Amino acid sequence: MLAIQILIDGFAISTLYALGALGFTLIFGVSGVLNLAHGGLMVIAAMIAWYLDTSLGFGPYVGALAGVAVCLVAALVTYGGIVRPIENSRAVPAHERELFVLTATLLWGVMIQESLSYAFTNSPITVQPLIAGTVSILGVRTPINEIFIAAVAWAVMGALWLLVNRTQVGRRLLAASINPRALTLLGFELDRIYLFVWVIYGLLAGIAGVLLGSFLGSGSDYVPGLTGSAFTIVVLGGLGSVSGTLIAAYIVGYIETVTAYLVSPSLREVPALILLVVVIYMRPQGLLGRR
Amino acid sequence: MSRKKTAFAAAFAGAAMAVVPVAAQAAKPIVVGITSEIGTIPGKAIANGATLAAEQINAAGGIDGRPIKLVIEDDHLSTTDAIRSFQRMVRQDHAVAIIGTFVSEVALALEPWAARLHEPYMITGAAANELSEYVHKDFKAHQYIFHAYMPAAYLARAVCDASKATLVDQFHMKTAVVMSEDAAWTKPLDAGYDSCLPKIGLKVLDNIRFAPNTSDFTPIYQKIETLKPNVIIAGWAHVGVQPTVQWAQQKVPVALAGINAQAGSDVFWKATNGATEGVITGSTAAPGVAITPKTLPFTDAYVKKFGYSPAYSAYSTYDAVYALADALKRAKSTKPLPIVHALEQTNMVGTQGQIAFQGAKSKFAHALKYGPDYVTGVALQWQAGQQKCIWPLKLANAKAKFPGFVPVPKS
Numbered sequence: 001m002l003a004i005q006i007l008i009d010g011f012a013i014s015t016l017y018a019l020g021a022l023g024f025t026l027i028f029g030v031s032g033v034l035n036l037a038h039g040g041l042m043v044i045a046a047m048i049a050w051y052l053d054t055s056l057g058f059g060p061y062v063g064a065l066a067g068v069a070v071c072l073v074a075a076l077v078t079y080g081g082i083v084r085p086i087e088n089s090r091a092v093p094a095h096e097r098e099l100f101v102l103t104a105t106l107l108w109g110v111m112i113q114e115s116l117s118y119a120f121t122n123s124p125i126t127v128q129p130l131i132a133g134t135v136s137i138l139g140v141r142t143p144i145n146e147i148f149i150a151a152v153a154w155a156v157m158g159a160l161w162l163l164v165n166r167t168q169v170g171r172r173l174l175a176a177s178i179n180p181r182a183l184t185l186l187g188f189e190l191d192r193i194y195l196f197v198w199v200i201y202g203l204l205a206g207i208a209g210v211l212l213g214s215f216l217g218s219g220s221d222y223v224p225g226l227t228g229s230a231f232t233i234v235v236l237g238g239l240g241s242v243s244g245t246l247i248a249a250y251i252v253g254y255i256e257t258v259t260a261y262l263v264s265p266s267l268r269e270v271p272a273l274i275l276l277v278v279v280i281y282m283r284p285q286g287l288l289g290r291r
Numbered sequence: 292m293s294r295k296k297t298a299f300a301a302a303f304a305g306a307a308m309a310v311v312p313v314a315a316q317a318a319k320p321i322v323v324g325i326t327s328e329i330g331t332i333p334g335k336a337i338a339n340g341a342t343l344a345a346e347q348i349n350a351a352g353g354i355d356g357r358p359i360k361l362v363i364e365d366d367h368l369s370t371t372d373a374i375r376s377f378q379r380m381v382r383q384d385h386a387v388a389i390i391g392t393f394v395s396e397v398a399l400a401l402e403p404w405a406a407r408l409h410e411p412y413m414i415t416g417a418a419a420n421e422l423s424e425y426v427h428k429d430f431k432a433h434q435y436i437f438h439a440y441m442p443a444a445y446l447a448r449a450v451c452d453a454s455k456a457t458l459v460d461q462f463h464m465k466t467a468v469v470m471s472e473d474a475a476w477t478k479p480l481d482a483g484y485d486s487c488l489p490k491i492g493l494k495v496l497d498n499i500r501f502a503p504n505t506s507d508f509t510p511i512y513q514k515i516e517t518l519k520p521n522v523i524i525a526g527w528a529h530v531g532v533q534p535t536v537q538w539a540q541q542k543v544p545v546a547l548a549g550i551n552a553q554a555g556s557d558v559f560w561k562a563t564n565g566a567t568e569g570v571i572t573g574s575t576a577a578p579g580v581a582i583t584p585k586t587l588p589f590t591d592a593y594v595k596k597f598g599y600s601p602a603y604s605a606y607s608t609y610d611a612v613y614a615l616a617d618a619l620k621r622a623k624s625t626k627p628l629p630i631v632h633a634l635e636q637t638n639m640v641g642t643q644g645q646i647a648f649q650g651a652k653s654k655f656a657h658a659l660k661y662g663p664d665y666v667t668g669v670a671l672q673w674q675a676g677q678q679k680c681i682w683p684l685k686l687a688n689a690k691a692k693f694p695g696f697v698p699v700p701k702s
Contacts, residue, residue, distance in 0.1 A: 002513075005509075005513055009507075009509050009510070013507065050564075053564075054561045054564055055561060117330050121330050121331065121332070121335065122330040122331065123330075123331060123332050123532070123553070123558070123562060124532045124533060124562070125532060125561075125562045126532060126533070126536045126562070126563060126564060126566070127564075128564040129540065132540075134540075134541065134542050141541065141542065142541075143540045143541055145540065216506045216507060216533065217506070217532055217533045217536065220330075225506075257510075260507065260509075260510040261510045261513070265501055265502070265505050265507070265508070265510050265511055266473070266501055266502035266505060268505075268507070
């Protein structure tokens with residue numbers, strides 16, 4: 001019974017982790033940007049979804065869609081207003097650009113967190129589940145919302161896989177991540193590919209943010225934690241590796257769940273962090289990383 | 292301008308200048324410092340409660356003609372920030388007294404500073420027993436501190452009194468699991484629960500403490516479910532939304548009662564999307580319930596001014612500001628010791644009940660007096676989007692009822 005509980009609970013959490021971290025690793029893989037405002041964007045999606053639904057009464061579906069849309073806009077603002085100006089700046093030496101982008105997105109994340117706290121207070125909220133009720137899976141009472149979350153997350157990840165592996169645009173994305181210079185030589189405009197990948201990222205972060213908000217809640221105080229867990233998963237899986245991220249998300253999700261059930265819920269984050277330190281020490285490129 | 296007119300104007304200006312300082316002196320505001328956690332529901336309520344009380348007192352003529360001026364500082368839940376702002380309010384703003392914080396850890400850090408700086412300090416939301424035990428320990432040095440809220444031991448007693456009258460007597464519940472966040476205020480609370488719950492006929496099957504940053508409560512609820520208790524007796528203030536939402540979403544078949552401090556605010560219904568339906572919590576007061584003649588006028592004025600109903604700490608802070616104003620009038624002084632002695636004589640009708648402080652000999656020196664003749668708090672339950680009072684029975688405006696997924700034992 002306990003094993004089934006761990007299996008179900010761990011699966012839902014891991015899937016959400018995977019979805020949340022996927023966009024994060026995608027923009028790193030394609031454009032080399034580590035976006036430390038990631039958690040902030042996810043929380044924006046959840047807060048907007050909650051606000052439209054609960055405070056303005058537009059219903060959970062309109063709320064969820066608006067949350068994703070606003071998150072997409074916020075992602076594009078992050079790219080257009082923070083990342084791109086630094087990448088195009090002559091004042092920033094080329095070899096320091098990554099560091100500047102890292103610092104700028106970190107500060108941008110803090111600004112998002114403080115603004116959310118000012119607008120909505122830092123009290124946590126929960127996004128209304130799109131489907132209410134519970135079902136019994138092998139004797140374990142499970143909220144239908146949990147199954148719905150896992151299904152949506154897998155559908156989105158499946159769509160992403162199709163996009164990357166089965167479409168022309170997707171191949172360009174892959175090419176940009178492997179050899180951006182060759183792609184430019186072939187006459188493709190890198191800027192458009194980057195913009196496209198930020199659009200995908202905004203959608204992924206938005207969907208993950210809304211779903212997470214209906215499962216674990218959300219709030220301005222969640223911002224650093226969400227960035228941190230995406231970072232842990234992506235580094236563990238190998239920066240820029242999509243399949244590595246998926247595997248790492250499930251490893252982290254299940255280690256946390258097993259710890260929460262068998263040791264103590266208070267210690268759930270500790271073993272995954274220890275594992276991260278060990279991986280960085282033994283295999284710095286991560287489980288499936290290329291560099 | 293002719294010479295005569297100029298001389299007249301100069302004389303007038305001189306006279307005016309001579310008069311102005313006297314007039315300013317007469318209306319010089321009395322500064323009161325507020326330290327709180329503005330980003331949180333109970334912290335914001337402290338600032339709001341103080342603001343409303345000060346405005347009303349000033350509108351009624353202030354303290355012998357002198358208005359109260361509030362200096363409100365956000366301590367961001369940080370003891371370092373709180374200590375710095377406490378020192379600044381005493382030394383730069385010359386606050387005659389400081390009021391606030393619902394976080395016991397912050398209040399415990401401020402107490403030595405109140406004693407060192409001889410600054411009257413009224414704690415209006417934090418509940419650790421140690422706060423008033425500290426006053427008792429070295430009364431002469433620590434007498435400047437007043438615990439203008441109930442110590443956790445009394446909160447536990449109120450929960451037990453309420454549970455006896457409702458859960459045990461009305462619903463025949465027999466078993467409970469105590470589930471508290473790991474914080475300074477819940478240690479004495481849990482000790483109080485462990486000692487008084489068995490006495491009222493609720494056997495404690497387990498006592499679970501969890502970190503306040505816990506995000507997923509599923510493992511805890513699964514564990515509780517295997518023990519099959521009738522009720523979870525909570526000790527939550529830093530958390531509230533997430534465990535409440537998961538309790539409802541997972542349809543945990545156990546009633547949820549005790550203290551779920553955030554559920555005392557009406558913002559909680561929205562924050563949890565209504566998952567708080569059926570949740571019982573101990574609180575200072577309930578909307579629509581006249582504990583005293585001052586309760587309803589206060590909640591009405593509060594809702595009118597801020598647009599939402601007051602959390603528990605708004606009541607205690609509002610009463611504290613009135614108690615302080617009353618003491619200042621009687622003391623006819625803004626010096627620390629006369630204020631302290633006047634506060635000790637406080638015996639006034641507040642929004643929460645009759646407000647009076649315990650003496651030096653009490654274990655909880657300078658804490659609010661507890662009991663039916665003083666302050667007991669209420670137990671309220673969320674029913675169809677509204678907070679209903681279910682205890683004390685003489686004030687109750689509803690009978691407890693539980694969501695469909697919570698089985699109620701047959702007698």
